[in-house]
Amino acid sequence: MLIVKVVKPLVSTNRIPDFEHKHLQVVLDGSTKKVAVDAVGAKPGDWVICVSSSAAREAAGSKSYPSDLTIVGIIDHWEPDPPKTSAPSPSPSPSNPQGGKPS
Amino acid sequence: MLIVKVVKPLVSTNRIPDFEHKHLQVVLDGSTKKVAVDAVGAKPGDWVICVSSSAAREAAGSKSYPSDLTIVGIIDHWEPDPPKTSAPSPSPSPSNPQGGKPS
């Protein structure tokens, strides 16, 4: 299951009928925003557990519910990791640690 | 569910018979183009919700439809994040942070 943060509810007026009675939440998975079906009543700012894959359907209440990401629990206490900087710090330090001069 | 942007319809004349009656859309998932079955009638430029995994089959109308990505809703209002630059741009340079000649 993923550990994600609830951002805000999502409004989608034009959607397939099967989605009708559930709340949708925008969640932050790392740095990517996704949409999850909310089965627990989470609030923006909550850290929650999301189940994906085929189990998300049953977690949303029914095997035929078309969810691939469902909020199944609110975490009591969570200390998020500091954000990962995938890009290296481009500090103009003169000591090029891993490359050598390009030309 | 993924939050993606519709790019354009996809034309594939030579395909398996099971795909026949549904519209296919090219969608942009982050910086990757994928193909989704359109169950809601989206237009290029729309921000939409896509369901993946096994739920994409039922969302496309039938448990036996061979989809792994189905557009299930159009988002009413969406402000996309600014594009992630895999290249760093935290540089304190005052001008053109992500293009231009570096020196």
Added chain:
Amino acid sequence: MLIVKVVKPLVSTNRIPDFEHKHLQVVLDGSTKKVAVDAVGAKPGDWVICVSSSAAREAAGSKSYPSDLTIVGIIDHWEPDPPKTSAPSPSPSPSNPQGGKPS
């Protein structure tokens, strides 16, 4: 569904019996080579649609076929994006193909 390019057929003499009667193709998904079951008769160089997840089984012809990636359609016309270079091109070519003078 993924948009991938067919590279070449794959030969695997020692394999499980369930794989026997289908053609396998090496495909290029971004910069990663994968193997797909070919349900449409694609040729090397074709841009094709691949379905993954549980839908790949039915797309390969039977719910019990053990595929997780099946070619389901040939795209009529496709303009690939320019390759994403996560790593800089190490080529010593003098003609900087993608961006500005480095020094």
Added chain:
Amino acid sequence: MLIVKVVKPLVSTNRIPDFEHKHLQVVLDGSTKKVAVDAVGAKPGDWVICVSSSAAREAAGSKSYPSDLTIVGIIDHWEPDPPKTSAPSPSPSPSNPQGGKPS
């Protein structure tokens, strides 16, 4: 299956009823923390095998259990790879590149 390290148990008081009787563990998959259902009684620090996808449900004890990640075995001996630094280590320290005294 994934090779992950157990970090600690996860406490989630407000969760869906289906999750009730199983232990949840925070695990480290590469540099990402996830939550797994523990089917073997792992301890923090153990290197374990996690099964994902639809098989995680049956591995958790029942086809209707809504897990997408289940710990199915403890690895007897495991030498983890040195951490991949996608970003170069910015520390200018001349010694002990990846461990050192934490305090």
Added chain:
Amino acid sequence: MLIVKVVKPLVSTNRIPDFEHKHLQVVLDGSTKKVAVDAVGAKPGDWVICVSSSAAREAAGSKSYPSDLTIVGIIDHWEPDPPKTSAPSPSPSPSNPQGGKPS
């Protein structure tokens, strides 16, 4: 299906009963080590095809086997791509760029 290289067998004494009668292999998927159920009798060093997702269960011999990654074929001949260096290595070093003497 994934194209991976077999590294070595995996020993896990404490595991769920459902895993008992199959060989487990550590495989290298790109630069990530995973565990696969071996359905073909692969040896360390073999390049093999692995099926993931729900198809991995049937490929392992039974729909209820809890595998999400199963080796389904040995590739007759495979030329791996040169390793992708996420970190640049355009250094013009004259000597053995990616291995060095193992002993």
